[in-house]
Amino acid sequence: MKLRHCLRLLALSSLLVVSFVAGAADDAVQAIARDVARPAVLRGEFSQEKQVAGFRNPLRSQGRFVVARERGVIWTTLKPFPSEMVITAERILSRQPDGSTRVELDAREQPAMRSVNAILFALMSGDVQALSSQFTVEAQRDAKGWTLSLTPKSPMLAKAFSSLQLRGDRYVRQVDIVEASKDRTRLTFSALTEAPATLAADEAARLD
Template identity: 45%
Template sequence: MLCVAGSAAAAPGESLVSRWLLFVLALVLAAPALASPPDGVAARLRQPEVLRGGFEQDKQLQGFRNPLRSSGDFLLVRGRGLAWDTRAPFPSGTVIGARGIIVSTPDGGERVLARADDPAQDLLMALVGADLEALARSFETQETLLEDGRWRLRLLPRDAGLHSVFASVELAGDEHVREVRIEEAGGDTTVLRFLELRTSPPPTDAELARLD
């Protein structure tokens, strides 16, 4: 069973980037096609080795009128890891990489959300590495192909560990994922929009070092 819930004592800057959201980010950016047939969503998606872009996130909490909003940028290096950097409303950097899930703290230190040998980390790296067989064991999919190369994909968790966190995850896009809507089991909703997606320039040595 996979546990992806965030830790009880969240550090400043961690509330908008909890472990369950990082799980979805890896899923969305690395291998959203899952077990799609050859002429389905998988045929429409590009799977570049490097993907960069910006994001906007709205998280609607139960009982609150206005959503929590954040924005920033990310870098995905397939098979290596994912760097997710929130710029507003406050800076926060999080990395899914060889050492696990690491959050940068305001004092310049690091906080480990999951170590490399954590079961959650195994699936995260399978997502980053586009291990479709492993992913298909975790989710069942319902896909809809639209005109002009667009598509929608609904993911439903198979096991109790995932189901206790997500009710469903819905993705929409074309050659890349452009938007994802996350319905949590507790009723909260998160919408992520990906902006200015590009496959260059290649990662710098400093960027790669963050993932190691």
């Protein structure tokens, strides 16, 4: 798996429970941060549409996810081909329908991966100090919700994508990504729920 793809997946899944960052003087961003939920566990469904440069038709996939703010992310693709990605601070693990697993990236072997994880898990925990130097943020609010445009400052994150745009209300509902390669991805989240508020035994085991 390419590092860029892992970075993109980490960024997207982490942004589901993001506490947004900006300077303290940015009232719009601070207001959005107050409005967005920060549950310990968030579950939902996703649909993804990826437009690859040079191809006419987009690639589409659907699935479900579990984000545990203190543990990691379980990202399960159901269509068109079943697969699963488990993301923790230490590694990214892929699981196939036959039950076989493979470590895609291991932070113990790739120190840069640990830095990436630190940034993206800071997104999940709302660590403003860790994130404020990484993104240029522009915010808009209206009666329907809010829009945030994020441009990475970090060269490491810029290798994965050139910009992110998020739309939402209490939760992030849609993420548009422009990758450094100019490929574009739109993720739409639905059926979001904070219940149950703790991980099931099998979910916890997959994140161990």
